[in-house]
Amino acid sequence: MISPSAYIVPVIMCGGSGSRLWPASRTSMPKQFIKLLGDLSTFQAAALRVSAPGVFLRPIILAGNDVRFIVADQLAEIGVEAHIVLEPVRRDSAAAVAAAACYAAERYPDAVVVTLPADHVIEDQFGFVQACQKAGEVARTGAIMTIGIRPTHPATSYGYIKAGTCIQGTDAFRLDRFVEKPDAETAVTYLNEGYLWNSGYIAFQPDAMLAELETYEPDIVEAARAALARAKTDLDFVRLDMGAFQQAPKTSIDYAVMERTSKAGVLPVAFAWSDVGNWDLLWQAAKKDVDGNVLRGRVEILEASNSVVHSEGMLTAVVGLDDVVVIAQQDAVLVASREKSEQVKDLVALLRTKKQPEADNHIRMYRPWGWYQRIDFGPRFQVKRIYVKPGGCLSLQKHYHRAEHWIVVKGTAEVTVDEKVLVLHENAAAQIPIGSVHRLANPGRIPLEIIEVQVGSYTGEDDIVRLEDSYGR
Structure with missing residues (x-):
């Protein structure tokens, strides 16, 4: 029997509403649970990705209360069992990682944890598993590792990482610098200087992450521990205590730990990867027809190219348009330039100020x-x-x-x-x-x-x- 310390505990983070993919993605059914690219949602694909026998232990799912039954149903649909831990309120990724680290420390204290977002597209299963194993090996020495993607183009939709000196005896490097999403000119500079895309994957031993959080954000660790100590089991869910968890300051794990710790490292990888953060990124990740179009549902096009056209139910026709996004839902229609699809998030914010129910709720x-x-x-x-x-x-x-x-x-x-x-x-x-x-x-x-x-x-x-x-x- 292999010791649990040789395994990896995957933690799938299901927060976020994916407003840049409105109107398909809304708070009532966020993008990670929508089957936008095939027969599986990206959440289901992530759960299957961390089911490799002999590598991963039973995954921990961090999700909000409102989507708990969607999570359970989609796991049952693909035959994956998991620990489902419910965040009573959103406190950003640092509190979620702290709760996951506490939960893993109680059950698998010697194993390595790998956190991964639920909304990414990775076709190279072998490359992903190999990256987790390599990052895990370095994490077992006490490092807190992230996985950096070698860029294929000067993207402005991703954060970047600068690698430092090599960690002796490994393929990994010390993490030198995090940078936010750049403008187009800066992205070209980063590409030329060998920066990596920040994937959001982090590998660590539970005690190592908790120690760094205690150093830099002790209130977050205190809130996470108290929330888990007072947690209640409800059906197949573990409900973190709201009173305790909402005391955690709101901040990302990058700000809380990764940009401040001296233990951070990065493993560069080259497999194809996308976080499908907007309609343009979905177009880049999806399979296209001979004219470069990504079509779904009842769609007819004439002299149109390099566009995303999705229709739910109604017949949607596009004539003579290139590089556009047309998303037709039963209660809302989006028409946008593919180049400007990042601004859909601003549109959703405007709809919320005008109290338009379609901003967050689907008709179903x-x-x-x-x-x-x-x-x-x-x-x-x-x-x-x-x-x-x-x-x-x-x-x-x-x-x-x-x-x-x-x-x-x-x-x-x-x-x-x-x-x-x-x-x-x-x-x-x-x-x-x-x-x-x-x-x-x-x-x-x-x-x-x-x-x-x-x-x-x-x-x-x-x-x-x-x-x-x-x-x-």
Whole structure:
């Protein structure tokens, strides 16, 4: 049996909303969980990437509370088991790394931890695993290692790293300098001077990282330790304590440790890599047709090239445009210059100031039991399509301002209305009067789909009084 100290504990960081990839990526379903480049989300690809037998231990997933069931469902879909640790509030990457280091120290104190973002694209599985192993070997000497990508072009969307002197007996170097995203002219200079892209991957022994955090940011370590000590287990999730965790100062792990520690090193690697941070980077990473277009969904183009055109549902046609981004969702459409796609983040910020709900919420909202999607709405009414997974069960609830009418279109529904429990099949219906205590469940083996018509003076989601919930909401 191999000692755990010879293994690597992968920590997949799932924070961030990916607003530069709006409207496909939003807070309710961030980019790392969207299948933008194939049959897997980048989160699923990352989880499979760290499943190499004999190299990695069971991964630790750091995620927000709102996406916990998306994480669990996507892991189940690919057959990967993990420790899922929930951050109650966002405190940036330093607090997340501190929590992961504390969690790993309790379970695998002698192993090496490698943190990795959930939204990266890496096709070279062998090269990635080999890089983790090499960085891990240096980390076992007490170094805190990052993986630097050899640039292929003068990118302005990535941070850069300058390597220093060679670490004797290894392929790694001491880390000399971090720099932020440069302008185009500076990026060319960095490329010529041998700088590396900052991948965001960090390898360390738990105690080594915690010691550096204690030196430079003791409040973060104190908050992380207290949050883990007071953590509660909820279903398959470990919930960090909110009161303790929110005391951690907000800062990145680069600012907190990597730019200040004398133990930092960097391992240069040359495999193809992208963080798919905006639509232009997605275009660069994706497979293209003969005209250089990246197309997805119901799309037709004529005399267009080097563009990204995605459509969800509706037919989207593009004529005579080059180097553009056209993203058509059911409730929002983005048309932008591919060159200016970094500015989509600023657009989302503007939408938030104007309180546009589409800035953060998709028309389809995912829940632990399935999802719902708004079909139509107006004064005093709303129509939804509701999908419930086999075995799924909505909360026992009531509403003060609306009545509901449910029509089963697929599967079998178990409907509770006050003291009555009904089993309904396709084309059957149930009436839910205002104020009635009710619940919807799927007792069958196939998905349940219903059409819900809400009628009343107010149909907002905050008119839900939950009396009992299987998912701890």
